[in-house]
Amino acid sequence: MNSPGPILEAKDLQVTKGGALVLDVPAMAVEEGEILSLIGPNGAGKTTLLQTLARLIKISRGEIFFRGKKVSSNHSEFIYRRKVAMVFQDPLLFDTTVFENVASGLKIRGINKQEIQRMVAENLERFGIAHLLHRSARKISGGEAQRVALARAFAPQPEVLFLDEPFASLDPPTRESILENLESVLRQTKTTTLLATHDRMEALRLSDRIAVMNTGRMLQVGPPGEVMNQPRDEFVASFVGVETILTGRVSKKDKGSFSASIMGHEIEAVGEVALGETVVFCIRPENVTLSPSSPKGATSARNVFTGKIEKVIPMGLFYKVQLQCGFPLVAYVTGHSLEDLELREGKEVVASFKATSIHIVRKK
Amino acid sequence: MELIFEGILKAFHLLFTIDPEVLGITLLSLQVSGTATLISLFIGISIGTLVALAEFPGRRLVVSLINTGMGLPPVVVGLFVTIFLWRNGPLGFLGILYTPAAMILAQAIIATPIVMGITLAAIQALPKNLRLQILALGATRIQMVWILVKEAKLPLLAGVMAGFGGVISEVGASIMVGGNIKGYSRVLTTATVMETSRGNFEVAIALGIILLLLAYFINLILTHIQQRERPR
Numbered sequence: 001m002n003s004p005g006p007i008l009e010a011k012d013l014q015v016t017k018g019g020a021l022v023l024d025v026p027a028m029a030v031e032e033g034e035i036l037s038l039i040g041p042n043g044a045g046k047t048t049l050l051q052t053l054a055r056l057i058k059i060s061r062g063e064i065f066f067r068g069k070k071v072s073s074n075h076s077e078f079i080y081r082r083k084v085a086m087v088f089q090d091p092l093l094f095d096t097t098v099f100e101n102v103a104s105g106l107k108i109r110g111i112n113k114q115e116i117q118r119m120v121a122e123n124l125e126r127f128g129i130a131h132l133l134h135r136s137a138r139k140i141s142g143g144e145a146q147r148v149a150l151a152r153a154f155a156p157q158p159e160v161l162f163l164d165e166p167f168a169s170l171d172p173p174t175r176e177s178i179l180e181n182l183e184s185v186l187r188q189t190k191t192t193t194l195l196a197t198h199d200r201m202e203a204l205r206l207s208d209r210i211a212v213m214n215t216g217r218m219l220q221v222g223p224p225g226e227v228m229n230q231p232r233d234e235f236v237a238s239f240v241g242v243e244t245i246l247t248g249r250v251s252k253k254d255k256g257s258f259s260a261s262i263m264g265h266e267i268e269a270v271g272e273v274a275l276g277e278t279v280v281f282c283i284r285p286e287n288v289t290l291s292p293s294s295p296k297g298a299t300s301a302r303n304v305f306t307g308k309i310e311k312v313i314p315m316g317l318f319y320k321v322q323l324q325c326g327f328p329l330v331a332y333v334t335g336h337s338l339e340d341l342e343l344r345e346g347k348e349v350v351a352s353f354k355a356t357s358i359h360i361v362r363k364k
Numbered sequence: 365m366e367l368i369f370e371g372i373l374k375a376f377h378l379l380f381t382i383d384p385e386v387l388g389i390t391l392l393s394l395q396v397s398g399t400a401t402l403i404s405l406f407i408g409i410s411i412g413t414l415v416a417l418a419e420f421p422g423r424r425l426v427v428s429l430i431n432t433g434m435g436l437p438p439v440v441v442g443l444f445v446t447i448f449l450w451r452n453g454p455l456g457f458l459g460i461l462y463t464p465a466a467m468i469l470a471q472a473i474i475a476t477p478i479v480m481g482i483t484l485a486a487i488q489a490l491p492k493n494l495r496l497q498i499l500a501l502g503a504t505r506i507q508m509v510w511i512l513v514k515e516a517k518l519p520l521l522a523g524v525m526a527g528f529g530g531v532i533s534e535v536g537a538s539i540m541v542g543g544n545i546k547g548y549s550r551v552l553t554t555a556t557v558m559e560t561s562r563g564n565f566e567v568a569i570a571l572g573i574i575l576l577l578l579a580y581f582i583n584l585i586l587t588h589i590q591q592r593e594r595p596r
Binding site for chain 1: 423439491493496497500501502504507511514515517518519592
């Protein structure tokens, strides 16, 4: 039954809304059992892509394949939709009891009563809401409502699950607890899942692969580590948490390493480039070390710059320090180092980062 | 002052002794307006839902026509129904002018746009993504429409009440097409008009109290519906 090859595939997919192209995905494939996250800012096309793949909105061009078979675009789309499920940002519960809500997908499929009882009970249990069985959907909290929405989606045992920012409107503790719950259910059921989110931590935590989207296009798709550490361009870099993005020209070339001139400063990096080529340096803030004075003796960090602190921004567990070293540079430090180094605005410090920690984007 | 006081006393006497004429008039009122409302529900809910969900050119015009229809002056409806049912009129062969059937027809014409307009608004007021969510649960188009109507059942009930309230208190059309014939086509409103003009205030007041009570119960239900909230 499970044919080899991707469970879901799209070719040459385009969606236009009011004359504007809102989705343009030449090719994409989802492997059976994987969790693929779509990340990107609002309006990137994540929701449109999910709704298109769920065959909920009109495709302007292209085709979708489910287990290698083309999904028809006539009135029998519901047959395909019965193999998938979708959870939206709002729970969108029906004005009835929790039981009836979770049973709705099963009733639509004409499943018999005993079976419905069993499957509803199983899924309520799964999301820790068995006690809400007879409650009205009107009288439960936001977090409970989203759990009901998840149970409703899982009840018909979908082969592909589409989650469209299902946690975006929940408070952090509720979100954390539901996320944990969902994570374990997904690991247990091995349901193929596409998750749209603008929270990259959420994506990192759940995904086998991440796709970064912007303006209706997929900019980069790959394992989380790859997307995080080797962003394809400046947009992806900034979206996955690279704080320092510098553009310069290759000025010196050595075996395996090179230097580029950035705003009059030479920064060393590792990679194969051509002399005179324009390159973009991506430096993750956690790879920048701050010290009170120049590190003495041998250091593996080949890039050492003195800079003035422009701003210190608390980020919860750590602080974001914005420096001006002749070029802008951002470092993350712990509260402990902040006190130790007496970091404050206006103070001069020495920043260092390894040549190997710089990710290089080559300009074509 | 004495007139009112005495009138009210006699009115309550009529009500508590269950005067056969007052009872007959009340029952006929409920029957005519109830049937008219029922007819308006079938037409109003189905077309209202259709217009709410469909996209077609001229949709705005249709919506504005329905909304205008919600305020159809009963006398105008009465006028046209009379013309149509007149002996030489297009529907004259039916021979139902000055019968309860004609009143039902006229009241259904008044109530239908009210039910239709409220249905339209109720379906459109449902969350935008609810349709997509229902489809994502695997529903066919027919299942989707049915679930949406069920979701809008409370505001739809409001539509029922508004429609019924509109026709039970309507007088112009009923008197024109029904003729206010004693024991045959006399309803609460037409009887009140007549008894008042004759100076039989106690009967008129008794009928008025019944109308007021009906209006009160209708509004009680409406208020109850409006206080409820949708789930998240």
